[in-house]
Amino acid sequence: MSPPNRESVAEIARSTGITTQTLYNWRSQWQKQGQLVPATTKPPEQWSALDKLAAVIQAAGLSGPDLGAFCRERGLYPKQLARWRQAAEDANGPSAPSMADQRELQRKNQELIRQNRRLQRELEKKEKALSEAATLLMLSKKLDQLWPRDEEQ
Template sequence: MNYSPEFKEALLRRMLPPNNESISKIAREEGISEQTLRNWRDKARKEGMAAPGIDAVPDDWSTQDKFLIVVETASMNEYARQKGLFVEQIKTCRDACMNANGGVAKEAARLNKELKESERQRKIR
């Protein structure tokens, strides 16, 4: 199956620092095989993107991954300094954004399922 570059990039951002979501979680949520996600991560590593393993602690990261993370986050650190933000404040903002819609998607899916079921029941009568 072909996925758009934007979709791949969005999933890579989820599995790489600072998010570090597990590949198995992303695979379940998106319906993509774990191997496909690993292949994308490995390709990103080869292209110079910092992509340490999800379970790896920073002390176990390769020198290359450590350097790339420093380079990639330098502008973010500068932005946070200029705005007077702390890491915890940024995490709080990120979490609020990630949970902004709550269970809207699940509720919509449940309602669609109920609608289909009621339509099916109506056809049977």
């Protein structure tokens, strides 16, 4: 599962005869221990945020030849690790929203969702009314064609 092989769980199960559920359980245990086990054939830039963070954490104490070996084993470049590390630092920097800000954003988001639903219902009602009006207009024109009104009356 680990780079550079990055075989999928299904491929490993076929080649070894181990059930996929067992492999998923093992992968989950390794990830909980902080191991880098993306188990994907995707290139490193498409890894999940959790896998990128795990790679940054594992490489944190490495430098020079050790860092190079770590990167080669996993199919990474040191520049990728540096970029991922910077992204993790920026995510927790002073510009990161506080819990109160996040709650306020969630409240506003919920309000917008409610407003959107209300507007959708209103739009549906108006579309129905418009459809009915168009149908009535069309029927009245057909009625006038079939039985013209006497204009003398």
